[in-house]
Amino acid sequence: xxxxxxxxPCVHCGFCLxxxxxxxxxxxxxxxxxxxxxxxxxxxxxxxxxxDPALLEHLDGCLGCRGCEPxxxxxxxxxxxxxxxxxxxxxARGLPLTARAVLGVFRYRLLWxxxxxxxxxxxxxRLPHLLSGKSRLGFGMGxxxxxxxxxxxxxxxxxxxxxxxGRELExxxxxxxxxxxxxxxxxxxxxxxxxxxxxxxxxxDALFSHVHAATERTLAxxxxxxxxxxxxxxxxxxxxxxxxxxxxxxxxxxxxxxLAEGADFIVVNSAGCGALLKDYGRxxxxxxxxxxxxxxxxxSELLAERGPRPGAALDLEVAYDAPCHLxxxxxxxxxxxxxxxxxxxxxxxxxxxxxxxxxxxxxxxVLQPRMARAVLDSKIGSFAAAQPPPDLIVTGNPGCLMQIxxxxxxxxxxxxxxxxxxxxxLSYEKxxxxxxxx
Ligand code: SF4
Ligand code: SF4
Numbered sequence: 001x002x003x004x005x006x007x008x009p010c011v012h013c014g015f016c017l018x019x020x021x022x023x024x025x026x027x028x029x030x031x032x033x034x035x036x037x038x039x040x041x042x043x044x045x046x047x048x049x050x051x052d053p054a055l056l057e058h059l060d061g062c063l064g065c066r067g068c069e070p071x072x073x074x075x076x077x078x079x080x081x082x083x084x085x086x087x088x089x090x091x092a093r094g095l096p097l098t099a100r101a102v103l104g105v106f107r108y109r110l111l112w113x114x115x116x117x118x119x120x121x122x123x124x125x126r127l128p129h130l131l132s133g134k135s136r137l138g139f140g141m142g143x144x145x146x147x148x149x150x151x152x153x154x155x156x157x158x159x160x161x162x163x164x165x166g167r168e169l170e171x172x173x174x175x176x177x178x179x180x181x182x183x184x185x186x187x188x189x190x191x192x193x194x195x196x197x198x199x200x201x202x203x204x205d206a207l208f209s210h211v212h213a214a215t216e217r218t219l220a221x222x223x224x225x226x227x228x229x230x231x232x233x234x235x236x237x238x239x240x241x242x243x244x245x246x247x248x249x250x251x252x253x254x255x256x257x258x259l260a261e262g263a264d265f266i267v268v269n270s271a272g273c274g275a276l277l278k279d280y281g282r283x284x285x286x287x288x289x290x291x292x293x294x295x296x297x298x299x300s301e302l303l304a305e306r307g308p309r310p311g312a313a314l315d316l317e318v319a320y321d322a323p324c325h326l327x328x329x330x331x332x333x334x335x336x337x338x339x340x341x342x343x344x345x346x347x348x349x350x351x352x353x354x355x356x357x358x359x360x361x362x363x364x365x366v367l368q369p370r371m372a373r374a375v376l377d378s379k380i381g382s383f384a385a386a387q388p389p390p391d392l393i394v395t396g397n398p399g400c401l402m403q404i405x406x407x408x409x410x411x412x413x414x415x416x417x418x419x420x421x422x423x424x425x426l427s428y429e430k431x432x433x434x435x436x437x438x
Pocket of ligand 2: 019020021022023031033036061062063064065066067068069
């Protein structure tokens with residue numbers, strides 16, 4: 001069982017409050033990290049019951065984004081404490097019906113594959129694009145539409161003569177937080193071709209196969225040999241975050257069997273999956289699991305290790321939004337920026353709030369739609385106010401892509417969403433790196 005001990009260093013200073021999206025949305029101490037820590041400790045000491053309505057309201061309202069961790073001067077491991085509390089609550093009262101149904105589907109390939117196949121069929125009709133909007137149904141349609149990828153981008157990148165350089169100078173955000181100056185090394189000499197197995201996942205495999213393809217192509221260009229390992233299942237992150245550690249362990253054990261041998265690295269292009277896969281050693285508590293966890297890399301980490309190789313220019317204004325489980329859980333900050341900096345002419349911006357949760361948080365947006373939208377709204381406001389307006393919001397997690405994409409559609413903003421590796425892939429395609437493959 002996860003442990004509460006990571007909460008021990010908390011001195012209740014409150015430095016974490018301004019970093020907490022739910023506290024910012026409500027101003028309620030109970031929806032802050034400090035307030036939740038007090039509740040979790042009371043639960044641990046059996047001072048309140050696992051059925052206490054206030055406990056459930058405030059812990060269910062936590063995004064699990066871990067935005068409170070890096071700002072804590074005492075080094076409190078909030079995420080570990082939250083997992084311990086959710087596991088205790090799960091054991092005492094199980095899960096609400098909706099959560100049980102959603103997690104049950106993700107546990108079995110036989111269930112989620114046909115459901116996602118239907119979703120893909122619906123997406124292909126483009127009805128979700130037409131029906132997306134502010135209502136709950138419209139927002140769901142917007143999420144599905146946002147998963148469709150950005151294959152129309154090459155046309156956008158050939159616009160030319162946009163005067164982008166002038167706009168760049170006028171951009172105050174750009175002036176203060178430009179990341180285009182990051183050094184881009186030329187293609188590194190490749191002493192060997194490490195083998196890499198792609199972690200396929202569930203949502204990524206079913207709705208973002210274009211990102212998987214882009215991942216494989218860009219890795220190959222950068223000297224990796226991509227191999228396919230069968231027998232993979234959902235990573236179990238959704239179950240772990242809900243407190244169902246038993247289901248998470250069962251899924252982790254199946255992935256361990258499928259992935260432990262057969263490749264030098266296991267590459268993940270979903271930040272949420274990567275965070276749990278890197279934590280399999282703790283979850284399964286075995287040398288084999290720790291060995292496998294040591295091989296896990298986010299795709300941006302592997303590409304950044306190789307430079308990555310620069311491609312052709314893309315004339316785009318791009319705002320990078322950092323997924324919580326990449327920046328806070330995996331502590332990966334620079335690699336996605338290095339990846340995007342390998343695309344010449346791409347103007348990269350970090351907008352206010354780019355390091356704050358979008359409100360997706362696994363199945364949180366399904367279970368807590370009102371709070372999820374309140375958290376998202378401040379991010380969408382930041383995109384709407386940006387000058388120059390971004391062409392694209394780029395982020396490396398499927399939930400964030402869908403949540404932000406739906407929010408942009410609901411707000412009527414003509415801004416697309418893309419995974420960072422999609423842009424590098426388009427840049428390579430434009431440079432002719434794949435011509436020999438056709
Ligand atoms: S979690 Fe850290 S920042 Fe927040 S109240 Fe406790 S010690 Fe202070
Ligand atoms: S995990 Fe996120 S939502 Fe939960 S208390 Fe920390 S900052 Fe707030």
